Every structure is written in structure tokens, then in C-alpha cells.
Amino acid sequence: MKPADILIAILVAIIWGLAFVASRIALDELSPELMTALRFAIAAVPCLFIRKPKIAWSLLIAISSTLFLGQFLSQAYGIAHGVPVGLTSVVVQSQALFTIGFAAIAFGERPTPMQTLGIGIAAIGLLMICGTVGYDFSVAAFAVLMISPLSFAVGNLLLRGAQGVPMFELFAWLCLASAVPLFVLTLIANGPAPTWTSLSRMSLTSALCMLALGGISTSVAYWLWGRLLRDYPAAQVVPFALLVPFVGSAASSIVFGERFGPLRLAGMVTVIGGIAVMVLAKRPQVLAKTA
Numbered sequence: 001m002k003p004a005d006i007l008i009a010i011l012v013a014i015i016w017g018l019a020f021v022a023s024r025i026a027l028d029e030l031s032p033e034l035m036t037a038l039r040f041a042i043a044a045v046p047c048l049f050i051r052k053p054k055i056a057w058s059l060l061i062a063i064s065s066t067l068f069l070g071q072f073l074s075q076a077y078g079i080a081h082g083v084p085v086g087l088t089s090v091v092v093q094s095q096a097l098f099t100i101g102f103a104a105i106a107f108g109e110r111p112t113p114m115q116t117l118g119i120g121i122a123a124i125g126l127l128m129i130c131g132t133v134g135y136d137f138s139v140a141a142f143a144v145l146m147i148s149p150l151s152f153a154v155g156n157l158l159l160r161g162a163q164g165v166p167m168f169e170l171f172a173w174l175c176l177a178s179a180v181p182l183f184v185l186t187l188i189a190n191g192p193a194p195t196w197t198s199l200s201r202m203s204l205t206s207a208l209c210m211l212a213l214g215g216i217s218t219s220v221a222y223w224l225w226g227r228l229l230r231d232y233p234a235a236q237v238v239p240f241a242l243l244v245p246f247v248g249s250a251a252s253s254i255v256f257g258e259r260f261g262p263l264r265l266a267g268m269v270t271v272i273g274g275i276a277v278m279v280l281a282k283r284p285q286v287l288a289k290t291a
Contacts, residue, residue, distance in 0.1 A: 017244045020079070021255050033189050041214065044172055055162050064175070066155035066158060068155070072178075074148040081140075085251075086253065087260070087264065095156070115278050125274055131263055239279050
């Protein structure tokens with residue numbers, strides 16, 4: 001990779017790591033539904049100036065419902081209900097484990113021995129983390145958070161159906177397809193009056209966090225990441241995502257004073273280690289179809 005593109009990849013990872021902290025701050029004033037809806041509404045502003053890319057509505061909605069709506073709404077719910085920001089950033093990145101597993105089921109992509117080893121390591125790490133659930137946050141909150149990596153993984157596979165579509169246009173319209181149902185959900189879950197009250201009384205800090213989440217973390221960062229994946233093999237780009245949980249955990253420790261017990265810290269490190277083994281392994285082979 002060119003040095004400039006390496007710096008871009010690192011910058012994107014830093015932005016995504018810091019986004020977990022910005023989400024936590026915004027959730028002090030906004031409900032998970034409203035915060036997520038605003039995030040995608042801001043990121044969907046380019047749709048006012050660009051046409052919908054050549055992709056079927058059914059596929060567009062399917063990708064947005066998983067890669068964006070499902071991933072980020074469950075993320076916001078987990079954080080709002082006490083799951084620590086650093087831990088959340090690690091759990092979300094476990095999507096690599098589920099992406100490989102789902103690809104084996106859907107496309108017959110047989111994991112390599114190294115990927116299988118990575119899956120096993122990451123799974124052990126998740127089990128270690130599960131052993132710490134129920135003390136500082138509820139089992140229900142952690143269960144909802146686990147929807148995030150699952151949705152992320154499904155969205156990754158659905159995104160394959162949009163090959164050749166311009167990234168910036170695609171992600172802008174994915175955001176729009178997520179924002180509309182999220183605002184409807186917000187009005188149903190919170191009610192029109194409380195929703196308006198939250199919006200009208202939003203502090204400058206929360207407003208800046210939302211602008212950062214929508215305009216930078218979602219719109220700009222995803223576009224830059226898409227460009228990198230377009231110009232380089234995934235094996236060169238994806239490993240930079242391993243920086244996200246480190247940035248998220250470090251930032252949370254500084255901003256919120258987040259600390260991890262020995263078992264949870266060991267579990268987080270184990271998950272990241274397993275992900276590293278998975279993403280650095282060779283591409284999986286496709287199983288031969290039987291008659």
C-alpha cells in the first residue's frame with residue numbers, strides 16, 4: 001500500500017474507535033433509537049444531490065437493515081444499557097468470526113486451518129467475556145449487543161451483491177434507507193413529544209457528537225474504507241480494523257475511566273488475537289458443488 005493510503009487506513013480505524021466514545025456521550029441525552037436515526041439522517045444528506053445507484057431496492061434495504069440499522073441500533077442499545085464502550089468495540093469486531101462462519105454456510109467457503117484456529121480463539125474469548133456478564137450490566141443488554149456483530153456479518157455478505165456500485169453513492173443511500181425506518185421506530189418507541197423535546201434540548205456537545213458520528217464516522221470514513229477495499233486486496237486493508245477496539249478501549253479509559261477486570265481483559269485480548277489470526281489467514285477455499 002502507498003504510505004498515504006496506510007495513513008488513511010489508520011485514520012479510519014481511529015475515527016471508528018473514537019465513534020464509540022461519541023456514541024456514549026450522545027446517549028446521555030438521546031434514546032438509542034433517536035441517536036441512531038440522527039446518525040444516519042446526517043450521513044444521508046448527500047442523497048439530496050446524488051441519484052440512487054443502480055441497485056435493486058430489495059438489496060439496498062436488506063444491506064441497510066443489517067450492515068447499518070441492525071448493527072448500530074443494537075450497539076447503541078447495549079451502550080445505553082451499561083455495556084462499557086471498550087468492551088462494545090471488541091464485541092462488534094467479532095463480526096469477523098461470524099462473517100467467515102456465515103460465508104461457509106451461504107457460499108460454501110471452507111475456512112482455512114488458520115481461520116478455523118482464529119475462530120476457535122475468538123470464540124473462547126467471547127465465552128470468557130460472557131463469564132463477566134451480569135455484574136456491571138445485564139445479560140439482556142449483552143444479548144442485544146451481540147446482534148451487532150451478527151448483523152454486521154450478514155451485511156458484509158449481502159454487500160457482495162453490490163459489486164461495481166460507486167461506494168459514496170451506495171453508502172449515502174444505505175444511510176437514507178436506515179434513517180427512515182429508524183425515525184418511525186423512534187416515534188413509536190418514544191412518542192412524538194419526547195422525541196421533539198430531546199431534539200430541541202440537545203446540548204452543543206451532543207450535537208457535535210452527532211455531526212461527528214453522521215458526517216465523519218459514517219459518511220466519510222465508510223467512503224474512505226470502501227475506496228481502500230476497491231484499490232487493494234481485502235487482506236491488506238482489513239487488518240487495520242484491528243486498531244478499532246484498541247482505540248475505543250484506550251479512549252474510553254481516558255474519557256470515562258473505564259477499567260477491565262482480569263477475566264474480561266483476558267477475554268478481550270483473546271478475541272482480538274483470534275480476529276488477527278482470522279484476517280491475516282489466506283482466503284478460504286470454495287467447496288466443490290456436489291450433483
